[in-house]
Amino acid sequence: MTSHQISLSIFVPLIISMTSPSWAKNYTAEQEQNEYAAGAEFFFSEDSEDFQTGKLSAEFLPKYDDADHYLGLRASAYRYKANDWHADGQKVAFIGRKIDTATANGWAMEAGVFQQNDHTLFTFDGSYRTPVAEKTALEVFANRDWVETRPALENGTHFTFAGLAVDQGLGEHVTVVGVAGSQFFSDDNRRDHGRLKLIYQPSLDLGLTLQARYRMYHSTEEDVGHQYFNPEDYQESMLAVGWRQRFSGWTAGLTAGVGREKINDMSSQATRLFELNLQSPVRDSKFLRMNAGYNRSASYYGPDYDYSYVRGEWIMQF
Template identity: 75%
Template sequence: MKNIKTGIYVLVPLLISITTPSLANGLEEGQTQSERAAGTEFFFSDDSEGFQTRKLSAEFLPQYENADHYLGVRASAYQYKAEDWSRDGQKISFIGREIDSATANGWSLEAGVFEQGDHTLFTFDGSYRTPLAQKTVLEVFANRDWVETQSALDQGTNFTFVGAALDQGLGEHVTVIGVAGSQFFSDDNRRDHGRIKLIYQPSLDLGLTLQARYRTYRSSEEDVGGAYFNPQDYEESMLALGWRKRFAGWSAGLTAGFGREKINADPSQSTRLFELNLQSPIRGSQFLRMNAGYNRSASFYGPDYDYHYIKGEWIVRF
């Protein structure tokens, strides 16, 4: 059964946003901007318990300036599989993004209707980031979606996750990020989350970061009928190394982390995290980004749960 913790990694882009270069690069001199674009998006994931997720989307963007400024719609087809069980889903969404290229401040939103089995859900995934002072930034976020396990999808179990992140720069080389949020499940379970992340850049020119991460959550209901992985108390501490490189307008990044997690009163055990990303500049009429990741942690059946994914998006102006 898929580990519900994978769904919590919606926070990861929020936590690393200060070190992520803008998706928007200017067009080459003399080129004319188009106001329309179309694209495709995909997401594939597998885990060591045999649960698979497949997603393929088509996008139409009638208002498109660049990859940080657009409005449009997205139609997505989902397929979930686990041994001899499978489930199809369909989602139609409004999507929008208005992000300042230099500061990463602004908003992004995906809101739509998601049908799977006999269940229908209004879903959304949005954030708003704004500066409070020269080196202080506040980000608020909200996410509502299905819990992606076989049992939870059959029951129509969903969650709503709301919270805020505060970024505080300490000099030129150190940033501290704190996150607090609550996750409300439709089965009356509630999780309260807390995270803190310390980022050190030894050189502003190398693209290298050293990171210390800590996260914890507490669930109000320990027994959810086996619908998803749900320890009452969870903690993870991790040390990670991040690297980002730009070349000819492209950017590539790598994050590798090793940590320890503690579940309820059980002895602690090791965790691992690896992430890769590649992103193109906007040259002429196309934009491309790719991400892949791997995580090892605990699940129902012990400490050796593996989860890996790949996703990408390709946008073409016309």
Template identity: 40%
Template sequence: MKHGWLVVLALAQGSAIAQVCAERAPAGQVDAQAFVASDSEHFDTRRAGASYWLTPCQERNRVGIGGRLHWFEQDGWNRSGQQVLLLGQGKDTAAGSYWQGEAGVLSQHGKNLATFDATYHGTLGPATSWEAFANRDFVETAAALDQGIHVNFFGASLEHGLNAHLTGVALLGHQSFSDGNERLHGRLRLIYQPFLDSGFTVQARYRWFRSEGDEGRRAYFNPDRYHESMVMAGWRKRSADWTAVVLAGVGRQRVGEDDATPTRLLDVSLEKRMTDAQVLSLKAGYNQSASYGGPDYRYKQVQLQWQWRY
């Protein structure tokens, strides 16, 4: 793998932290993940990764190192990639804030990209919180991967509890593509809990984006305007060592000046605490929206993760 120096740097950093905190016996954590996705355009994605976390001196902050392997396939075309990562997490319980992030290098088809993915969550009061995010990655279509096109996505959201049963969320974001394209994103969500202890919610979501540029000259789905409105129902249930979350929705989308067409969404997650030190989680999702081939694009994904803390 190219960029082996990043692995050496990460190991050296972990070793230095371990020496500084040796007297306090910091705990460690090992994570392993697997991800599989496919769509109606025969584009398949697979990822496998592992990470090692070290808690330096205090539980509220920790650093780690990780790596991922990526595989992409579509109708005889295929690519693979390797990624090395530095990881970090932190929280301030008293202030109600936390952050998490990763930075690294992803290499695929002779093209190398410095990647990052970070989130910071803060509070503005007992019923109001905000979040800022930033990420950078390759655009995952066959044509975009061949050209090495990447995208930067920055944005922020605001969440406010209107009353005990109703919460509103607003997000504004901006995407900047390496091929010169720019996108502005907006999202709104209302979440209603009819019974506070039931784990059941009814949600309304609206999202849109506006692109600069012609869809025909892009290596990815890029209408000048996209709108989607959706009504969803969610349910969360915790029982002993199990936690289950289900979110299902139906809606309408409008691509450019085309007529409105239906959209659908289903997300399911299960988490099992196997022991005090081990957690196994499974997430699966299905989405029907729009893409190159028309309004009936379908996307399916499954993710499995195992955590072991010692």
């Protein structure tokens, strides 16, 4: 069976099932008219090594309650570019989301077939978060995708990353988040990850947070044929400030941080992080989400590596 036959065998039954009466609820006539939605998504990133990733997607959501509760399909076209080299990719995916907007509990997923450079991969990106105590939440997550560098894309190198996170509230103003996971590469390399974040909210009304972050990973195979940045041991400590505010139902936020990273036995060096996000009201018939970010850290080619991205999504009920 070819890769195209595989993708059809997966998604045709999904389309039929999602548009069948079994998905319907007892809506009024007006609600039934607004149950469907369509949207578009874009992503663009660029780094200081002149590697660019572009993505443009179209979404059809036959089961849509609001921007945190939907089921549908997404078709995406990718373009990778580095100097005079480029490669194209295509992905068709089933997408779903069922999140409690107030608590962030629930699940989200995207599962599909991704083809690029004559390589085909079943990809997955999903998470499930649930409360286990009054101030404790557990999240499990998994992600399977291509390694996005020129040699890795040409060789069809991919990874599977799975782990869990625990959020623990300490009183009204402090939250501790711990993450542990393992990343399995198709070239037999494995990275074991650990992250810890301490969040302090001085006022419950200001939307301001002070954060102390630490992350590390250990790679079992340091020599990966120059396919991607892969030190044996990596550590980063960072202090960050976050701000989140609501206005007329919209949500805006930013995070800015400075830190130090240590790669193997080398001297530590500076890192920087800056992120912006904007989101319209979740239950509006027209929904908009925008994110942008910048990161400065090390790469395979040296310590002065810059990475920036912008992402947007727009959904409209009809």
